[in-house]
Amino acid sequence: MSASPLVLPPVRLLPADELARLAPAVPLLDRALRLVRWAGEERQVDAMGELLEADLVAAATELGLDGTEGEEGLGEVAQAWGAAVETGLLRLEIEEGAEESTLVGEAAGRAVRGEAYEAVAAGDPHEVLDAWLGAAEYALADAAALDYEGLREALDDGDRSALDEADWDPEQEAEFLDTALANLYVLMAMDGATPDSDQGGAVPLPVLAASLVVPDEMEQPSDAVLQEVTEVMLRLDEHFRLLLPTGLLEYQPVDEALIEEESEPEFSQAAADDLDPEEISRYGLVKLSPLGVYGMRERLADAGAHAPAVGDLADGPAVDLLDALTEYPDHVARAEAELWLEGRKPAEAAAELLAAARGDDPGAPGRRLICQQTLALLGAEAEPALRDVLDDPELGGLARVWLTERGAADVPPPSAAMVFWLTIDTLAAQLSADDDAELLGELIRDLVARHDGFFDAAWRVDHPATADVLEAMGRLHPDRKIAKDARKAAFKARSREGAAG
Template sequence: MSAEPHSTLPPVRLHSDAELARDALVAPLFARAVRPARWAGPDTRVDVGGELVADQLPAAAEVLGLDPADEDSPVYASQAWRVAVDTGLVDVTEPEEDSGDGADGAEPEYGTAAPGEDLPLLASGAPADVLDLWLAALDTVLADAAVPDLDDLVDALDAGGDIDFDRLDWNPQREADFLDGVLANLYLLSVSEGAPGDGRVPLPVLAASMIMSDDMGDPSDAVLEQVSDAMMRLDDQFRQLEPIGLVDYQPVDEALMAEADDLADADAVAGGPGQAEDDEDITRYGMVRLTPLGLYGVRARMLEAGVEAPAVGELAGKGADALLDAVSFYPEGAAQAEIEQWLAGRDLPAAVAELLAAARGDDEAAPLRRLRCQQALTPAGPEAEPAVRAVLDDPQLGGLARVWLAEHGAADVPAPDQEMVFWLTVDTIAAQLAADGETEELPLLMRSLTEHHAGFFDQVWRVEHPATAYVLEAMGRLHPDKKAAKEARKAAFKARSRRP
């Protein structure tokens, strides 16, 4: 699967393995696969490929509680059986391929089936065992979802009854990659800070994310038709993926299916999750969200493909240096959640000392580490005070320590000297630039940090901070006071000139 680099892929908040395993066991298709696995025995007959022979499908349908007379029941039974075989819930011994089909009067040979050795894991195994079996079932369902529908296959039959793959225009790898890409985009939309509250994404938005680039202007009719075609494919695929528990899906309104040419109207395609209420009723075009189990499943596939997809809580057992390095790239909410889990169960004074030590440094990422450290210390109580006071004389941490002590009402907080004030100003702005870029709020922060110091720009360029010139250049672009911005540009030039 493909995804953005780890620095732009936010961490996901997963349910516990026990909760996810319970979700897996009640996923309709997975639960259906368990029943024929328990039913399999000496009289179960299979063809080459491990498929149930046709005359056994009615009995399998009954095991599933389906009406054997219903024309769809054999399809459901066959699908459940295939999932059971592919996941190891059933062990099959296939017949020899040259054993005959009974056409010469001889009785055809069949293979046999029996409950698989993995079947008991559903009752006695660990949650991780259940989830491994569910992931295997997911692989089967995803492979099925990438196959063209029956109508397309029938249309592609040649005179000899074989599938003409050129006419079908079906490339298995391309289709699998497309579906993986869709799920990766849905995952990213689900875990981003600005994700919709209920996690539901309009189908036009998801389809457009696969067809339209971010810098594309008004889409052409040809592009809109591609989006419409993608929506129709996704509508069919999500209907197949919902029974395995991967997604919650509200299908495209059947009334709109009859007006497929209207599905790719520009408003629906150009809108985003936050615009759904402004559209005519975009829910009619289909809505989808990854379930908690789906988030787990897509992330597992990403990890298997070598994509770095972090999860909140996975740093709990690592050192403070690893924690601060990682959360420096997290959105603020996710960073706070990770920090809280890291602190839980630790001796707080020792943890605070470790965080402060990890926040030191002159490297490019150090200002943001110190910002995350300050964020981590915010909820700490009086027991953290000794460790914080221990760094009051530290040139890199002394300002941070004074801010924390003042905010927590501590007594006898020494005033910082001017050099520390200027250093902390540079460090704070550098951290904000690294965290969020040039936001609308940053000019206001610059004004707040500089307006109380007469002659600020005459002195700040001398600050021994690696980011001094970089910060001053940013202030020259962004400071809301034109005179101050001009002074910042002059100071940036001086700062650059004094460095070898």
């Protein structure tokens, strides 16, 4: 399936209570909560709501960051304090007019515990997750506001003025980072990564970088595009290192030795084909954490995207299930179908699925294919519902397949017309789903080879998609004569449809 910015593939989420147990252990939220407890009843702040210098140092000691090299420890304290304020764990009470009347670093008000802290302390899962997501949002904005090259220059020179001269657009950088995380979300969803899996799901950093740079229609990236991929890869590496304390990501950074070996560690698909997994990992591996999947889904939904989660359809009608699953990756479709079946009696579920699969609209073949795949998850208890539709022209074929596969007795053989109708219906569903053209071509070649005179019978099939399927067979079959026969049959089918109309 192809995901657009507004229609995203479904993801698997951990239950809210499990996520809420993970959130307080995330470094950023953990530090923010510890600072609130350390601050006590109140703590003096300056006009910007920041800790006074002496308290900043004391807070670093409280968090065990006082031994951190350079100013990094104080910066992490300031970030945790800012996250606490941003999420409402701390509430600021600044004196009116203090910004104009007090000097930098002077006390101008106080910070007190906020209502959000009390709610988090009470353990409400949704309050805990709201606090974590607010802290992560704060860190994302903070990351986009930093100029990494300028920061290096400033620290090397001992002069922070270099930051002011750097060419940096925080809004543009925030959009870049948001897009990268959204692409990571989609890549993981399409790969079928489970939220609690320690293995799998990690995306090589160059692959993520390429998703931001290489146009979909470009089969072989140019040298200029590959150079841009490398630059984006290193840019992402800087961002993701900073975001590790948020709990959004699980990240293995680019190997420093690799950067030293090459001025810019170029990566191409050709190179990837020659590298073993351990070597590929040197270029960086990233995945959203279970919290990160949850957080990105919340952010994307807030931005207007349709971001479903596995289980959303469990309580809905069968027609909604079948319509949705035609667009889902196979591994997710199965998981969603299992959840839908879980709370229903097999015979009743089968009857509802079969009723929802009927129709002659363009989406009906896809619904029937998904229906057949979902019915395959049911056992013998569903048999009565399948026998009830043996005479149904749309469902009788798939019912016979289901019954035969389970060794059921007294299954009447299908008529030739029913066999051809089911064949056309199945091919129509696979064409509509944009299945792999090469695999579909193999299926078509095998089908034609096993049935002499296939096209002489196929064009007569009374199915809305007959002509379209035959035309597709003409495009996909490599044998020129057979392809021509398919096109002739398609023409006959269209003529028959016109005459019937």
